Amino acid sequence: MKFILLAFLFLSSPAFAVQPDEMLADPGLEARARGLSRQLRCLVCQGEDIDESNAGLAGDIRKLVRERIAVGDTDGEVLDFVQQRYGDYVLMRPPLRTATLLLWGAPLLVLGAGVAIGVIYLRRLRREES
Amino acid sequence: MKAGAYMPLILLAIIVALFAVPLVQGRDPAIIPSAMIGKPLPDFVLPPALPGGAPLESAKLRQADRPYLVNFFASWCLTCRAEQAVLAAYARESGVLVYGIDYKDTRKDVSRWLDAYGNPFAAVGFDDTGRVAIDWGVYGVPETFVVDSRGIIRYKHVGPLREEDITRLVRPVLEKLK
Numbered sequence: 630m631k632f633i634l635l636a637f638l639f640l641s642s643p644a645f646a647v648q649p650d651e652m653l654a655d656p657g658l659e660a661r662a663r664g665l666s667r668q669l670r671c672l673v674c675q676g677e678d679i680d681e682s683n684a685g686l687a688g689d690i691r692k693l694v695r696e697r698i699a700v701g702d703t704d705g706e707v708l709d710f711v712q713q714r715y716g717d718y719v720l721m722r723p724p725l726r727t728a729t730l731l732l733w734g735a736p737l738l739v740l741g742a743g744v745a746i747g748v749i750y751l752r753r754l755r756r757e758e759s
Numbered sequence: 760m761k762a763g764a765y766m767p768l769i770l771l772a773i774i775v776a777l778f779a780v781p782l783v784q785g786r787d788p789a790i791i792p793s794a795m796i797g798k799p800l801p802d803f804v805l806p807p808a809l810p811g812g813a814p815l816e817s818a819k820l821r822q823a824d825r826p827y828l829v830n831f832f833a834s835w836c837l838t839c840r841a842e843q844a845v846l847a848a849y850a851r852e853s854g855v856l857v858y859g860i861d862y863k864d865t866r867k868d869v870s871r872w873l874d875a876y877g878n879p880f881a882a883v884g885f886d887d888t889g890r891v892a893i894d895w896g897v898y899g900v901p902e903t904f905v906v907d908s909r910g911i912i913r914y915k916h917v918g919p920l921r922e923e924d925i926t927r928l929v930r931p932v933l934e935k936l937k
Contacts, residue, residue: 672791718792
């Protein structure tokens with residue numbers, strides 16, 4: 630019984646937001662479209678990329694990505710096309726520039742602060758021991 | 760040793776400040792700043808939403824000699840209802856032209872809806888696929904753009920316009936453009 634349940638678990642495929650009629654016939658181009666869709670944020674749901682979102686606008690932009698690929702845009706050109714209309718926010722990976730410096734630098738800052746606190750603490754311990 | 764005792768308090772102050780600043784500013788983090796500000800209005804041609812109406816196209820809008828508003832709305836959009844009255848009153852009082860773009864709608868629904876809630880628009884374009892809305896960077900209705908007489912997008916308001924939004928946000932932008 631357990632085996633059967635487990636089998637179902639592994640056999641089931643995740644539900645995709647991408648509709649079969651949206652897909653490109655060429656599997657290579659479709660794979661590119663899927664890859665690009667994972668790099669574009671859904672503006673309605675804001676936490677999801679458009680590849681996994683069921684929002685109407687996400688579907689529209691998925692179709693748009695495929696349209697651009699079909700007319701021969703490179704990956705960079707497709708992302709630019711969407712970014713020109715919706716701004717940096719639409720990219721799941723925001724570009725590094727002065728306005729996003731804090732965003733990208735935050736992990737380093739936190740790491741630095743942690744190391745500093747650790748060093749101070751250890752020094753103090755040693756001083757108290759001696 | 761003494762200075763360390765204040766550390767938790769200082770940390771608390773920093774955290775409180777981090778939360779307090781956005782609260783006081785009152786900016787809604789769900790509103791995404793428009794990438795279209797400062798850019799020319801996108802090229803488009805839309806058929807009229809109402810029978811006998813004029814089509815709405817960018818080429819005609821570019822001939823405008825004073826700033827105007829472009830409002831994306833839909834008959835299925837609940838918050839657009841209240842906005843219609845505000846837009847109509849504003850268009851009447853100020854003489855500013857307001858163009859409507861009907862987003863993902865049906866002609867039957869929109870003509871009934873405009874009859875019921877008022878039609879403040881100089882012309883209404885029919886964007887049933889939502890493709891033109893994407894070129895404007897629209898991510899939900901209602902959204903309202905201020906376009907200057909050179910065809911440059913100067914301001915975008917996300918969500919329904921209330922009277923105070925017009926006085927506080929839209930009117931100052933239009934004043935500056937005069």
